Amino acid sequence: MRKKSSGYTFLDMTKEVMEMEKKPLTVAQIWKYGEINNLTDKIGSKGKTPLNTLQARLYIDIRDNENSIFTQTSKRPSKFYLRNLECKDGADSEIVEIEPTGYNERDLHILLSSYVYASPEFRCVTKTIFHERTGKTKKGYNQWLHPDIVGIHFPFEDYSDRTLELQRLVGDCPYKIYSFEIKKNLNFTNLREYYFQAVSNSSWANEGYIVALDIDEDESFLAELKRLNNAFGIGVIKLNAENVSQSVVMFNSRQNENLDWDTIDRLAENPDFDQFIGDIKDDADIRKIKSQYDSVYNDDDKAAEYARNKHII
Incomplete structure (x- = not known):
């Protein structure tokens, strides 16, 4: 019998991690803290390259969802944060708007x-x-x-x-x-x-x-x-x-x-x-x-x- 998805997503995990850490994080850091806090196990289907999937989900959500709760705070390295926490905590990073992928x-x-x-x-x-x-x-x-x-x-x-x-x-x-x-x-x-x-x-x-x-x-x-x-x-x-x-x-x-x-x-x-x-x-x-x-x-x-x-x- 196929295992049913828990309904818990990559973005759910990201939100929880950021609320706990209260600082901008790279995708690798998000995943690492998720593993430490046993949050990655809650994701129904992670695939073979979860870091790539997590990064893609974040980019797409920020780019295509005008009500996204996430923001990108830097490009090199790419770091992400919660919009509401950025406003409250005044994270000292420049907000970067995600643009459509720059290649054809x-x-x-x-x-x-x-x-x-x-x-x-x-x-x-x-x-x-x-x-x-x-x-x-x-x-x-x-x-x-x-x-x-x-x-x-x-x-x-x-x-x-x-x-x-x-x-x-x-x-x-x-x-x-x-x-x-x-x-x-x-x-x-x-x-x-x-x-x-x-x-x-x-x-x-x-x-x-x-x-x-x-x-x-x-x-x-x-x-x-x-x-x-x-x-x-x-x-x-x-x-x-x-x-x-x-x-x-x-x-x-x-x-x-x-x-x-x-x-x-x-x-x-x-x-x-x-x-x-x-x-x-x-x-x-x-x-x-x-x-x-x-x-x-x-x-x-x-x-x-x-x-x-x-x-x-």
Whole structure:
């Protein structure tokens, strides 16, 4: 029988800790004091990275809830406090308003490209699709049509030239095309919109994925994500900006043996996708990857440095 949630949240714990300590605290300090006072055990579902979850819940509550009881008092290090206690105690820290995340979704592209390029599970090169380059049509005609990134796995290192030629003759395609939809975060608030956007613009490929940097680890949310994956087949990847190679495929994509050629033909109206198709043909003809695809980082440290410069981490 599934354990019922206690209803006690990360924010409930944070409030209790701050009322006891009566000073601005970092996320690590909040969690530490919560453990000391046996408050963390009261949280129904903590997930594998509770500090990340706690930080995300605080940021979102301050940013999106105009009646939030919390405030951020400093950036480096990031410290938080209760608004009512700040007013009463006169904490000697500057109040910092939480602004929307300062990076764009497209800033995450190179991190995903680096992961799938090196991962044994994908080993693919990618191409970013700029949907705004598609010719203008009737309103809504191209909505949820273009994926953010497409990828191709070339089998040149998998098989000999003779085997590849035999596969071509018998109609067994050794290539695999991927489609990726990238988001900053994935939670109950945006799940249906984002997931079905991925269903719409990624189901044409051999494998389609929705990718996010922050994914809610609540037990009920993960259960719903699994249900959608079972029903519609779109996989889920959690990016790790600090260690790109440690990004995780949370749910595998359902493999489609046949591509949706009607959708591919529509996508080819976009010059980026049209170039992608041409590059695949050119590289397949010479059986070497010679075309220009998205850049990647071959080192986690360099990827992390990029992420810090973009304020992703």
